[in-house]
Amino acid sequence: EPEVTQTPSHQVTQMGQEVILRCVPISNHLYFYWYRQILGQKVEFLVSFYNNEISEKSEIFDDQFSVERPDGSNFTLKIRSTKLEDSAMYFCASSEDRGQGHQPQHFGDGTRLSIL
Amino acid sequence: DQQVKQNSPSLSVQEGRISILNCDYTNSMFDYFLWYKKYPAEGPTFLISISSIKDKNEDGRFTVFLNKSAKHLSLHIVPSQPGDSAVYFCAASKGSNYQLIWGAGTKLIIKP
Numbered sequence: 001e002p003e004v005t006q007t008p009s010h011q012v013t014q015m016g017q018e019v020i021l022r023c024v025p026i027s028n029h030l031y032f033y034w035y036r037q038i039l040g041q042k043v044e045f046l047v048s049f050y051n052n053e054i055s056e057k058s059e060i061f062d063d064q065f066s067v068e069r070p071d072g073s074n075f076t077l078k079i080r081s082t083k084l085e086d087s088a089m090y091f092c093a094s095s096e097d098r099g100q101g102h103q104p105q106h107f108g109d110g111t112r113l114s115i116l
Numbered sequence: 117d118q119q120v121k122q123n124s125p126s127l128s129v130q131e132g133r134i135s136i137l138n139c140d141y142t143n144s145m146f147d148y149f150l151w152y153k154k155y156p157a158e159g160p161t162f163l164i165s166i167s168s169i170k171d172k173n174e175d176g177r178f179t180v181f182l183n184k185s186a187k188h189l190s191l192h193i194v195p196s197q198p199g200d201s202a203v204y205f206c207a208a209s210k211g212s213n214y215q216l217i218w219g220a221g222t223k224l225i226i227k228p
Contacts, residue, residue, distance in 0.1 A: 004159070031213045043160070043205065045215035056215055091159050098212035102148050102167050105216060107159035 002026045004108035006092050012114045013082055021077045021111045023092030031055070032075045033093040033105060034067065043091070049075065079113075087115045119143045120208050122219035130227050135193040137222050139206030142187060146208040150216065151180060151191045154203045163204075164191070193224075201226045 005024045013019045025032050034046040048056040049067050066078045075094075079086055089112050093105040121140045129135045137151075147168040152160035166173040166180045166189070173180050179192045193200055203223050207216040 006159075033215070035216075042220050043207075043216075043218040045217070048213070048215060050213070055213075058215065095213055102165065102212040104150055104162040104165050106162055107152075109157070109159040 002028075004092055004094055004106055006090075006108035006111050008111060009109065010112045010114070012116060015084055015115050016081055019079050019082055019113065021079075021090050021092075021113070023075045023077075023108060024073050025075055025092065025094030026106060027073070028096065029094035029106075030097045031095045031103075031105075032067075032069070033095075034077045035091045035093065035107075036060075036088040037091070037110075038085075038088040046077070082113075082115045084115050087113055089113075119146075119217050120206055120219040122204075122206055122222050124222050125220070126223040126225065128225045128227060129196050131198060132195045135191075135196045135200065135224055135226070137191040137193075137204050137206075137224065139189050139191075139219055140187060141189075141208050143208070143210075143217075144187070145210050146217075147211055148209045148214075149180070149182060149189050150207045150209075151178075152205045152207060153200075154205060154221070160205055196224075196226045198226050198228060200224060 007022045032049045037043045045058050047061045068076050089110045091110045093107045095105045096103040150165040151163045154160045164175050164178045182189045203221045205221045206219040
């Protein structure tokens with residue numbers, strides 16, 4: 001069964017450094033998403049991406065964050081000048097176009113980001 | 117943000133019996149609801165969904181019920197199996213391909 005893959009599984013970074021989290025969505029999916037889960041808290045939406053542009057973003061997704069689809073397979077989340085409170089599990093997801101009816105989002109196994 | 121609530125942090129069920137997980141929501145704009153299962157160190161795995169035009173959707177051992185007037189949905193697992201032990205998340209959105217709003221999760225433990 002096709003799956004979403006995320007790398008690395010664990011990233012440790014010094015506060016203030018930039019970090020890039022990588023995702024390979026399911027190949028025929030057109031919508032891509034990033035979520036995060038801070039330890040002990042709910043899963044939170046960050047951003048969705050369609051047709052090479054952001055389609056929806058949350059208040060969390062400020063100027064510190066950016067997303068990119070650098071080629072036909074990868075989808076990245078960049079966090080500039082990381083802060084301690086950025087430590088969380090980051091999940092990438094993808095889904096088919098809603099033109100096919102309601103489509104569930106499928107998730108990768110996440111990247112655990114630890115900011116020191 | 118309490119738009120989606122799962123009030124039971126944990127639930128213990130005997131193997132072979134029915135597991136019922138509950139979820140409440142407050143936003144009447146939600147029209148698509150999903151259940152995900154999550155094992156430790158893995159991402160959420162999609163289980164089953166329902167759109168607001170239906171009140172029931174079934175897939176094998178899993179059935180989701182939606183009561184729009186009560187803003188309540190439930191997931192039934194029959195019969196429960198040891199491999200069902202996981203954290204179950206309810207999520208909702210205002211349509212397909214929109215952001216998911218998540219509940220806090222319910223940890224289901226299936227006892228042999």
